[in-house]
Amino acid sequence: MSVLRRSFASVIENKLLIKDKWVSSKASKWFDVKDPATQEVVARVPQCTQSEFDQAVSSAKETFKTWRNVPVLTRLRYMRKYLDLLNANLENLAGIITRENGKVLADSRGDVIRGIEVVEHTLSFGSLLQGESMENLAKDLDTYSYRHPLGVCAGITPFNFPAMIPLWMYPVAAACGNTYVLKPSEKVATTCEKMGELFLEAGFPHGVLNIVHGGKDTVDMICKHPDIKAISFVGGNDAGTYIHQQGSHYGKRVQSNMGAKNHVIVLPDADKEDAINALVSSVFGATGQRCMALSVIVLVGETKSWIPDLVAKSKTLKVGPGNDPKTDVGPLNAAGLKERVESLIASGVSEGAKLLLDGRGVKVNGFEKGNFVGPTIFADVNVNQKIYKEEIFGPVMTIMTVDTLEEAIELINRNPNGNGTSIFTSSGSSARKFQREIEAGQVGINVPIPVPLPMFSFTGNKGSFRGDLNFYGKGAINFFTQWKTITSRWKEENSEKYKLSTAFPTMK
Numbered sequence: 001m002s003v004l005r006r007s008f009a010s011v012i013e014n015k016l017l018i019k020d021k022w023v024s025s026k027a028s029k030w031f032d033v034k035d036p037a038t039q040e041v042v043a044r045v046p047q048c049t050q051s052e053f054d055q056a057v058s059s060a061k062e063t064f065k066t067w068r069n070v071p072v073l074t075r076l077r078y079m080r081k082y083l084d085l086l087n088a089n090l091e092n093l094a095g096i097i098t099r100e101n102g103k104v105l106a107d108s109r110g111d112v113i114r115g116i117e118v119v120e121h122t123l124s125f126g127s128l129l130q131g132e133s134m135e136n137l138a139k140d141l142d143t144y145s146y147r148h149p150l151g152v153c154a155g156i157t158p159f160n161f162p163a164m165i166p167l168w169m170y171p172v173a174a175a176c177g178n179t180y181v182l183k184p185s186e187k188v189a190t191t192c193e194k195m196g197e198l199f200l201e202a203g204f205p206h207g208v209l210n211i212v213h214g215g216k217d218t219v220d221m222i223c224k225h226p227d228i229k230a231i232s233f234v235g236g237n238d239a240g241t242y243i244h245q246q247g248s249h250y251g252k253r254v255q256s257n258m259g260a261k262n263h264v265i266v267l268p269d270a271d272k273e274d275a276i277n278a279l280v281s282s283v284f285g286a287t288g289q290r291c292m293a294l295s296v297i298v299l300v301g302e303t304k305s306w307i308p309d310l311v312a313k314s315k316t317l318k319v320g321p322g323n324d325p326k327t328d329v330g331p332l333n334a335a336g337l338k339e340r341v342e343s344l345i346a347s348g349v350s351e352g353a354k355l356l357l358d359g360r361g362v363k364v365n366g367f368e369k370g371n372f373v374g375p376t377i378f379a380d381v382n383v384n385q386k387i388y389k390e391e392i393f394g395p396v397m398t399i400m401t402v403d404t405l406e407e408a409i410e411l412i413n414r415n416p417n418g419n420g421t422s423i424f425t426s427s428g429s430s431a432r433k434f435q436r437e438i439e440a441g442q443v444g445i446n447v448p449i450p451v452p453l454p455m456f457s458f459t460g461n462k463g464s465f466r467g468d469l470n471f472y473g474k475g476a477i478n479f480f481t482q483w484k485t486i487t488s489r490w491k492e493e494n495s496e497k498y499k500l501s502t503a504f505p506t507m508k
């Protein structure tokens with residue numbers, strides 16, 4: 001079997017990538033990955049052993065000794081090749097994502113493309129990795145700072161973006177001169193294996209990227225391993241808080257992007273058709289399983305009369321398997337998630353919200369076992385209901401009404417999450433007031449999913465983020481490098497020599 005390419009059988013046994021080998025794990029525990037539309041088992045993911053994990057870290061540590069010295073432009077030449085291979089394999093990757101995650105093919109393509117854009121941005125790191133310098137800070141004395149890589153970095157990723165989120169991590173780390181140990185979500189591990197194959201094919205030295213598998217046990221190995229210098233995490237609040245605490249306790253740099261509850265304000269002066277299409281797409285795209293979905297609609301003043309239009313538009317969406325090009329809303333990723341979303345819908349009903357569209361029990365011909373929940377809409381939602389307090393992460397729109405923009409801003413600022421928010425309006429002054437006063441990290445103005453492109457960073461805040469250095473963009477350069485500052489003195493021939501003195505030197 002070739003090191004680079006493996007044929008994916010109908011049920012894939014996910015392998016570990018340790019240096020140059022795809023290794024069959026000796027695991028005693030395995031996670032079954034089921035096609036969300038059919039429940040057919042498509043992959044088995046091992047809970048790797050401690051010894052396998054240690055080998056992956058050793059491989060990364062060993063490779064770091066040479067990789068850190070590879071000139072930046074050479075590193076970026078590998079990255080350009082990788083970019084070409086990712087683009088050439090776009091359809092293949094999108095197919096794998098739809099199979100293991102369930103999202104519709106067009107959305108799976110978007111998942112890969114938004115990740116590719118991050119890889120594309122690494123090609124400009126030659127400039128971004130430059131340091132700082134100043135000469136003649138004192139007689140004969142110059143100071144300059146270099147950005148140095150950290151060493152072995154590790155990434156822990158969620159199920160909802162099988163390509164994009166891993167691509168926020170290891171290519172950026174590697175472009176900065178680090179080596180990597182990636183632990184993909186045990187629910188969607190095959191996409192990362194395919195991207196790992198392409199990474200080897202691009203010619204990166206073996207050991208720059210290593211892939212391990214598993215659940216919390218592997219996460220604990222990452223948090224504790226003394227040779228791992230930094231951890232990037234994206235996922236839910238429980239795991240993210242735990243990993244931030246554990247990783248920090250063991251002395252690592254940690255960035256942790258977590259859960260969300262994103263609100264969107266709709267003002268009466270908004271373009272109605274534009275806003276309704278954007279809101280319905282945002283809430284129900286990816287079956288509501290995007291951390292930037294605008295799931296809480298805050299209708300201001302007379303826009304409450306738009307509710308029937310929101311319901312009518314949502315009813316036009318077709319529920320079905322992700323690989324049917326006519327499908328708008330695919331299945332949820334797992335049967336347990338379907339049960340959870342349905343029980344949250346039931347709680348909304350019992351806690352007094354008004355159920356205007358009920359997606360429970362939706363039938364998809366030929367896919368009776370799929371994890372389908374159709375578009376669901378609640379009005380009369382208040383802050384005490386579970387459907388407001390919890391991140392539903394499913395196709396559920398919750399509608400609240402207020403009288404003024406000020407009230408809407410206050411409502412959002414009281415929410416503990418701060419991933420994203422948006423406003424729909426044609427008023428520049430309302431938009432500017434919103435942009436300045438709103439407490440959330442990613443703000444949209446007439447935009448349904450305000451995720452920044454990679455020349456900026458992903459800047460969720462409040463309860464949605466722990467750490468202080470953000471993913472991709474300049475934030476990631478800071479996360480994946482550390483400074484070394486050199487102060488040098490080269491005396492001119494006629495310069496004075498140091499006089500013996502125990503006083504702290506000050507600049508003259």
Ligand code: NAD
Nearest residue numbers: 157158159184185215216219235236239257258259260291
């Ligand atoms: P998750 O937290 O269940 O899993 C994420 C990763 O953490 C996985 O690799 C998993 O193996 C590991 N993990 C799970 N439970 C753990 C535990 N108890 N201890 C240690 N590690 C654990 O998240 P998910 O269900 O895969 O993804 C959905 C969540 O991710 C949502 O809350 C969503 O908002 C969030 N998310 C956030 C962003 C962001 O950038 N803020 C982006 C995408 C997804």
